[in-house]
Amino acid sequence: MKARSVVVAKFGTVDVLQTREFELPDPEENQITIAVHYAGINFADIIARRGYYEHAGQPPFTPGFEVSGRVAKAGKKSGYRENDSVLAVTRFGGYSNLVNVSHDRTFKLRAKENLKSAAALPAVYLTSLHSLQHGLHFSRGESILIHSVAGGIGIAASQLCRNQGLEIFGTASSRDKLEFASQHGLHHGIDSSHEDFVERVQEITNNSGIDLLLDSLGGTALVKSLGLLKPMGRAVTIGGAGILPPDGHLLLQPIGAIKSASEYIRARVHPLDLISRNISLAGVQLLLLWDHLDHLRGLMSQILKEWRAGKLAPHIHATYPLENAGTAHTSIESRTTRGKLLLSTEFAD
Structure with a gap:
């Protein structure tokens, strides 16, 4: 399946961010392929792009810790069906229009729940x-x-x-x-x-x-x-x-x-x-909580419960097209933003 992602080609300024196409393999039996609607942007992404985030490894890599969207393909043991709404945490790779994620790093959303708001929750x-x-x-x-x-x-x-x-x-x-x-x-x-x-x-x-x-x-x-x-x-x-x-x-x-x-x-x-x-x-x-999934899932369950009850409401400062990730980074670096920034893809409602 043809996919696109934003890649840190080398460490440096926003100019090192490149949009590249690649072939995404089919999901494994315990994975799902998510048609990403929204991907969260975090200050850690900027630190990684500059080369000061040890867990990012060496370029090229795709930033992004969180996405929301709908299931494009479902592995046999994933527990999902195509078109299910989903929120996921990713260990990098979120700046993409399609991404494969293990089922235990995903959270089912109700059909009409707000995918934009959900993407602003995890990190x-x-x-x-x-x-x-x-x-x-x-x-x-x-x-x-x-x-x-x-x-x-x-x-x-x-x-x-x-x-x-x-x-x-x-x-x-x-x-x-x-x-x-x-x-x-x-x-x-x-x-x-x-x-x-x-x-x-x-x-x-x-x-x-x-x-x-x-x-x-x-x-x-x-x-x-x-x-x-x-x-x-x-x-x-x-x-x-x-x-x-x-x-x-x-x-x-x-x-x-x-x-x-x-x-x-x-x-x-x-x-x-x-x-x-x-x-x-x-x-x-x-990022180290990604290795403690029971703990992470327990926290996320609390967050989703309060979000659904209206007690938590992320503020989304702005949403940028995936290809404009550099502009979004510049906005955060200006120190003028409030709340959360997101990227959107062609799948966004």
């Missing part, structure tokens, strides 16, 4: 829910600081925390983003472009600090944020947007490279700093 909500339940052990009445609160994970985490009755602090790079995030549960917004988030959190809490931290920045922002935790506080870090090196060609961007290196070197957390205040720090890498 950000799985990361958030795993972090909150198994890293932070969050509970009603606690306070949490969420960095990049208007991004895909920020909105997902805010909705999950709102549903559990947490007090939510959040940072973003503009007042507009904070106003947007307030629609999804944010209580205390901090404009990181004009305010010192440490000072603002301490001001709002009367220097008592916060219970929980969900960090996506890394670097010195993580170190400063840990200083805000109360005794018995818990933190999870899920990324390093604040220390990400420039977009390829380090020698052509020496200032950016030096800044990134400085952030990396200064982002040191000594074990005694954790012990002396009885606080904990964990890291979460979503």
Whole structure:
């Protein structure tokens, strides 16, 4: 079956993204071929394209962790029929119009459920829910600081925390983003472009600090944020947007490279700093959950249940044609987006 995918031909800028045709083999007996309607875009895709995501391997490879669509072909033992609606997690390969996926990495959708909304669920909500339940052990009445609160994970985490009755602090790079995030549960917004988030959190809490931290920045922002935790506080870090090196060609961007290196070197957390205040720090890498399918499927079942009940609603900032993946990446890199971005194919309704 003829298929198309977006490939990272080599590490670098958006110019390395190429659309290629290939022959997709028939699905194995426990697989399905999905006619992809929508594929999710995540910041990890950009990190992989730049060459800083170890699990991506060497080019060429196709990014993409999540797709929604309908079954084009079904293996005999897959449990699916042609034209069934489906949501799937993919270990790369999502930027395609057709993809083969093992049945145990898929989730059946009801016939009329929104495929666009569904495609925006797995990566950000799985990361958030795993972090909150198994890293932070969050509970009603606690306070949490969420960095990049208007991004895909920020909105997902805010909705999950709102549903559990947490007090939510959040940072973003503009007042507009904070106003947007307030629609999804944010209580205390901090404009990181004009305010010192440490000072603002301490001001709002009367220097008592916060219970929980969900960090996506890394670097010195993580170190400063840990200083805000109360005794018995818990933190999870899920990324390093604040220390990400420039977009390829380090020698052509020496200032950016030096800044990134400085952030990396200064982002040191000594074990005694954790012990002396009885606080904990964990890291979460979503892709590794792909190897723990029972756990992943349990989380996804919770997410789908709340989504179907209207308690979770991903915000889709924009949808781009598959061939315009580079434009979508540029949009994310501009740091002006809110929520989630998707790719669509010719199969989309």
